Amino acid sequence: MPIRVRLNVMLAERNVKSKELAEFVGITEANLSLLKQGKVKGVRFDTLERICTYLKCQPGDLLRHEDDDASA
């Protein structure tokens, strides 16, 4: 039951492109993609903070402690 990164969903919902988010956050599109795909083992709070700021959401919207719930 790992931590699931729901950035994917959030971007889709808000129709935000990876490119613009990456630019705002200050990380490369490549790394943002890795984060989106849940291929990073952790995250720095300042990165998380900027993502939350741009998406106007909470960490809880991006990180979920469950992996089987498909009823988003």
Next chain:
Amino acid sequence: MPIRVRLNVMLAERNVKSKELAEFVGITEANLSLLKQGKVKGVRFDTLERICTYLKCQPGDLLRHEDDDASA
């Protein structure tokens, strides 16, 4: 408006001692204390996951994107 770590609150609410959580999570008490005090710059998902498991909560309960809200 940084990410605030609310582990402190969660432990108090559930009356869980740092020692037992640290042991469960598999990190030293020292490092857990740093995390509690918000003195780390990030967190690994597997650490976050175990904390959530032990406290039966979500990442959103531990991480907040605000620093002035006192109305918990």
Next chain:
DNA sequence: CTGATATTATTGTTTTACGATAATTAATAT
């Protein structure tokens, strides 16, 4: 005071987030 718990401090190691870049793979036109 004594003992248990928690914080802080050091030092060191290993992991890894992230940059920079490029190649590949979608999509979306034209």
Next chain:
DNA sequence: ATATTAATTATCGTAAAACAATAATATCAG
């Protein structure tokens, strides 16, 4: 089909930092 754009994946390298191990203080409860 062929550009154009957006997104993913892949390599390599580096700087940051999570974390261990340990010890020294605090802090709090008996």
